[in-house]
Amino acid sequence: MTGLVKDERYLRHQMGAYHVESPERLQAIHEAIEEKFSSTSFALIPPRPAREEEILWIHEKSYYEQLAATQGKERVILDPDTSTCSESFSTALLAAGGLMEAARAIMEGEVTNAFALIRPPGHHAEKSRAMGFCLFNNIALAAEYLLRIHSVDKILIVDWDVHHGNGTQHSFEQRSEVLYFSLHQYPHYPGTGHWEEIGAGPGKGFTINCPLSPGKGDADYLYIFKRVLKPVIEAFQPEFILVSAGFDPHLEDPLSGMQLSSQGFAALTYFLLEQAARMAQGHLLLTLEGGYALEALARSVVAVLEQLSGVAPPPQIKQPPQPQTEKQIDLVIRRLKEFWPLV
Ligand SMILES: [Zn+2]
Numbered sequence: 001m002t003g004l005v006k007d008e009r010y011l012r013h014q015m016g017a018y019h020v021e022s023p024e025r026l027q028a029i030h031e032a033i034e035e036k037f038s039s040t041s042f043a044l045i046p047p048r049p050a051r052e053e054e055i056l057w058i059h060e061k062s063y064y065e066q067l068a069a070t071q072g073k074e075r076v077i078l079d080p081d082t083s084t085c086s087e088s089f090s091t092a093l094l095a096a097g098g099l100m101e102a103a104r105a106i107m108e109g110e111v112t113n114a115f116a117l118i119r120p121p122g123h124h125a126e127k128s129r130a131m132g133f134c135l136f137n138n139i140a141l142a143a144e145y146l147l148r149i150h151s152v153d154k155i156l157i158v159d160w161d162v163h164h165g166n167g168t169q170h171s172f173e174q175r176s177e178v179l180y181f182s183l184h185q186y187p188h189y190p191g192t193g194h195w196e197e198i199g200a201g202p203g204k205g206f207t208i209n210c211p212l213s214p215g216k217g218d219a220d221y222l223y224i225f226k227r228v229l230k231p232v233i234e235a236f237q238p239e240f241i242l243v244s245a246g247f248d249p250h251l252e253d254p255l256s257g258m259q260l261s262s263q264g265f266a267a268l269t270y271f272l273l274e275q276a277a278r279m280a281q282g283h284l285l286l287t288l289e290g291g292y293a294l295e296a297l298a299r300s301v302v303a304v305l306e307q308l309s310g311v312a313p314p315p316q317i318k319q320p321p322q323p324q325t326e327k328q329i330d331l332v333i334r335r336l337k338e339f340w341p342l343v
Contacts, residue, residue: 002309003105003114004042005098006030010119013091015083016075020255020292021120021133029117029288032298033305041309043111047098047118050141055096057144058137058171060128067092067135078130092120092135099142099287103240106283107150113273113284113308115245117301121289123165123244124190131167132190139244139287140171143178146240153177156238156280158229159184160221160268161246161289162256164193164209168244174203179236183224185249185256186211195332198339205339208232210332214257216325218264221249223321224329225271232340233275240283241276247291247300255292262296263315266303270314273307284308 011023055064070076070084077083095118102114122139124132139157146152157172159165159182169192172178184193199207210224247265249258269286276284286304291297306312333342 001043001111002305003045003102003111005045005047005102005114005116005118006033007047007094007098009094010091010117012087013120014085015133024294025291025297026117026119028294028298029301032302036302037305042305043105045098045102045105045111045114047094047101049090049093050096050100050136054100054141054145055093055136057148058127058140063128067130082130082133082135084135088120088135094118095120095122096136096138096141099138099285100145102285103142103146103150106285107146107152112282113276115286115301115305115308117288119288121246122287123159123161123168123289124163125167126170132163133290134167137167137171139242140168142242142285142287143172147177152239154236154238155179155240155242156181156233156236157242157244158272159244159246160249161244162248162253162258163189163246163290165244166190166192169193169197169207172203173199173207174201176202176206179206179208179232179238181208181229181232183210183212183221185214185258188256195335198335205336208332208336210329212328213324215259216322217259217319218261218267218317219319220321220325221260221264222267222271222317223325225268227329228332228342230275231342233279235340238280240285241272241280243272243284243286244289245286245304246289247297250291250293250296250300252293252296253291255290262300262303264317265300266307266312267315267317269304269307
């Protein structure tokens, strides 16, 4: 059974009438799910708010208090792209806690895999500041939750959002128990994610960045998964796979130059399902990050859920990758060869 975190309270956070990271994103997803699936297709996982001590696993207390002080205030501007309304703080706690609950449900065997349809997103949030529509770093917090509460030793975070997850990388770049793997448009917001960024100290080699020029499609992403991610998974042997599932690499998305289709996201999901089944007892948890073309976002989430729940056959991606993609990935491989069995 596939678990789903789906709750109307995630609509309460809003950053102004014209902001692209809008409650309408989730509304579109909810409507598409209600149209395509029955009420018994998924096990609904009720979210809970994350507790302060959990948030402090990743974030500074002063930052927690800064966000707590926004509660009840109509608008507080945190960075050029990110602001809060009166209910943003409580919604952000529910986002982080919702993802932890999904992780718990997987670890306790209530569901085999899950998708947390939460907002605000999280992968840009740094230790002590909000950034790029993100308040708390939901996926970093969920990884800490699994390490600390469920004694998981090795976690893989795959970040296919079109933007580099700077906050997630910074949370774990000194450590070897969480491997961060990102493909993203580069150069692009937030500016980080060069292939030379591979982690530091005991975490050296456990950060893998695949910076890509615009125009990449389904075949390119799948090629990178097979050529780089697969051998890394085999060598690292993660016990849990977390995914920062951003749908902004979609060809219709206004915030990127990538050209993925909804079937491309389905193919990436199927690939990760296979890897999770082989290496990580099926433990696979996706969390919603970006994705701003409402129809494309909803269609893509449905395509991913069809794979997670096994109701659709795996999509066939037949085209070859672009020659330029192979060249860009050669740089990544050359840098990481000493750490992983890459050819
Ligand atoms: Zn993004």
